[in-house]
Amino acid sequence: MTKSNDRLLLEFEQPVAALEQRIQEIRALAEENDIDASEQIRQLEAKAEELRREIFSQLTPVERLQVARHPRRPTTLDYVQTICDDWFELHGDRHGQDDPAIVGGLAKLGEQPVMILGHQKGRDTKDNIHRNFGMPNPAGYRKALRLMEHAHRFGLPLLTFIDTPGAYPGVKAEAEGQGEAIATNLQTLFRLEIPIICTVIGEGGSGGALAIGIGNRILMFEHAVYSVISPEGCAAILWKDAKKAPQAAAALRITAQDLLQLEVIDEILPEPVGGAHRAPLEAAQTLKQALLRHLKELSALSGRQLREERYQKFRRMGAFLELSE
Amino acid sequence: MSLLDWFAERRKQTSLNLTGSSPFDKERQVREIADGLWQKCPACDTLTYTKDLQQNWQVCPSCGHHHRITAPERLEQLLDPGSWQPLNEHLAPTDPLHFFDQKPYSERLATYQERTQLKDAVLTGLGNLEGIPVAIGVMDFRFMGGSMGSVVGEKIARLTERATCDHLPLILFSASGGARMQEGILSLMQMAKTSAALQRHRDAGQLFISVLTHPTYGGVTASFAMLGDLILAEPGAQVGFAGPNVIEQTIGKGKLPEGFQTAEYLLAQGLIDAIVPRTELRKRLAQLLSMHRPRLHVSLPAISSEALTLQPML
Known part of the structure; x- marks a missing residue:
């Protein structure tokens, strides 16, 4: 066994x-x-x-996190190239930048033209540096904003793919308004009168993920994770020790099963045994079938209804007590 | 000597600087700070009589440093006496994940509730600001660092919906470390929920003024705080998405630009409209409100009435 394979093999x-x-x-x-x-x-x-099969059926949250971050895990462009035809990538925020950490463009899913948006991680070290490890800057979110507005104007369904450790924490990102860029996307996604389907394909890292994560349907791959903060970050703050990440991963309830239970996602997409990276084509087929099925369901609704349904869906999320007065 | 002169004189006498005082004075001062009679300004080291600081809305009379202010104090400063009408006071946090770090979340909640006498980190309601009716929400940093969980998100969404429905201008004061980790993904979804409600408010042609106060970070910055039609900030307030510590981890310690993420920095970057000192906030907000009289905008038809097709009026 070669050394590079060792690295790709997870401990468990x-x-x-x-x-x-x-x-x-x-x-x-x-x-x-x-x-x-x-x-x-x-x-x-x-x-x-x-x-x-046995090992993967009982992964702990932190082990799932490792699968979700696996360097060979299929990325947005891997899926797009397998499930879509006529992919036409679109670039730029029209304010001077094009962020490679978010990709977007037009494609056909079956017969249906769609707009696609997704975080993009690199496939090797060099590519990862170019893609900033899938951590977008404000320019990336503003490119996404431009493309979602375009989809709305032309009645194209929007398909988003979530796979990011989070929005990039950097001086330039702050200077350019990272918070504003994310917030504006959240708000705008509630205005679009088109079907929107979001799929968490790998790592759903906080606000940076949510900024393209508001849809009529939220799907999630079996071993993907989605969290308000990285388990390492949470451990550093609450346990004052980043090594407590396994405990934080469990406490934060970041797995697809947890999110289904908390009614944040609608469906779990099963992965091939050993994770999506072991049989990417099989994972892509599962994804394609699910997207086609949900698109068909959503096509029965008017633009207004889609917008209203999305509002109500997110309006319900949360858990609190209503004490009697 | 008029009463005002007397206060000014006393303030001068009592605003002592620690440096140069005798050891005996120092000891007495330490004791009196502990008693809560005096407060030392972290910016200029001046000692100020606590009551004077309160009367000046927690702004240091000597250097203008803005100390943190509680939500009840904020409302008292801004609203016309007797006009405050709290909403949704019966909403209380729960522990949906049974979150446990060093301590159970439920235990932390009880501690903060007792300490602050608040149920969670935001107060929302209606009131009059210099005679103008407004819907207002104020975050309180004392309650778990003003973190946004389900209660904060729900109260802000309900307040916004009420403002939209009643054609009221909305004012939100933020002060928050970000999303509340102990409610996990449900906290993240409050960013979506508050933004959704604000989208409707915007669609209805209603005004939303966001006021950023120290500190505002993370999920609050990346949702309602930066969605104001107009965005104001208090002087010196630190506001950002990623915290300075997190950024230093990537670029190295001590490499942040001078004044990074302060209100003044945000203004220079074109990210906010204006910096307004706390002592002028009431007047300046009233000024803005008076120039945006509520429009009786025809709100969007509800989904159920969609079947009603509009007949051209001839």
Whole structure:
């Protein structure tokens, strides 16, 4: 096994990796000695698959966080290229900048022209630096704003893909009004009279995620996470120790199952065994089918109704007591 | 000597600077600060008689430093006596995640409720400001750092809806560390909820003035605080999305520009309309309000009445 593969292997996958290593050895040995070990290998492979299924069915929140941040996890552009036709990327905020951490453009999903917006993480170190690790600056949110307005004007459904550690915390970002850029997107998304479907594909990092995360439907991949603050940040503040991130990850309730229970998301998209990165095409098909199904449902509503439904959906979120006076 | 002169004289006498005082004086001062009789200004070190500070709305008479002010004090300063009509006082926080860090969230809530005599971090209601009816919400930083959880979001959304419905101008004072971590994703969604209500207020052609006070950060900055038709700030208030500590982690300690994220910095960056000292706020708000008399705007038809097609009036 090469060193780079080691890095891509998550700690809790070690037992499966060990088993797969053994299968490799047996296969090599069998070939060398010209022995038929296919039956034994088949059994071991089935066992490995079973083990992986078992491990992934009981991931802890912090383990899910690792899957959601996996360097090979499919990104917005990976999904767009698999599920859409006629992708035409659109650039720029028209105020002097184009932020590569958010991508947007026109495409066809089936026969339907749509507007697509998503955070974009890099596929390797160089790309990640270019993409700022998927952490947008105000220019990114303003590009998104321009494209969502465009979608509204031309009646195009808006599909967004969420995958960011958060909005970028930097001096320039603050000087250019990071807070204002996010806030304006939140407000504008409630005005659009088009169907909006948001999917959390990886990491949903706080306000930076929400800024393209208000829709009529909120979907979430099985191992994606969505949180008000990164578990590391939360641990540093509340436990005064960033190493307590596993405890914070559990306390914050960041998994898809948690969010479904809290009525923040509408549907969990199942992932291939071992996570979306192990079978990206399979994950993409699941995504495409879900998007088509929800788009079809939403197409029955008028622009006004879509806007009203979205308002009511978010208006209900939260938990508080109404004491009798 | 008139009464005003007497106050001025006394203020001069009592506004002592610690440096240069005898050790005995220093000791007495420390004791009296502890008694709450005196307060030392963190900006200029001047000691001020607590009552004088209160009368000056917690603004240092010597250097103009704005101390934090509680929500009840703020309302008292701004609204015409007897006009305050609180709304949704019966909304109280709960612990939906059963959040536990060093202490259970429910225990923290009880502590803050007892200490502040507030149910959560915002007061909302109706009142008159120099005779002009307004809907007003004021955050109180004492309550868990003014963090926004479900109660704060819901009260602001309800206040905004009330303002829209009654054609009232809306004023929101922010003072917050951001979203409340202990309510997890539900806190994040309050950013959406408050922005949604403000979108409707805006659509109805109604005015919203946001006043930023020290400090305002995170999810509050990235939602209602920066959505004002007009945005004012108090002098020296620190306002931003990411906290300075977080930014220093990426760029290195001590590398932040001078005055970074202060109201003055925001003004220079074109992010806010004006800086208004607290002592002038009431007058200046009234001035703005008087130039935006409520429009009896025809509000958008509700969804149920959508079937009613508009007949051209001939």
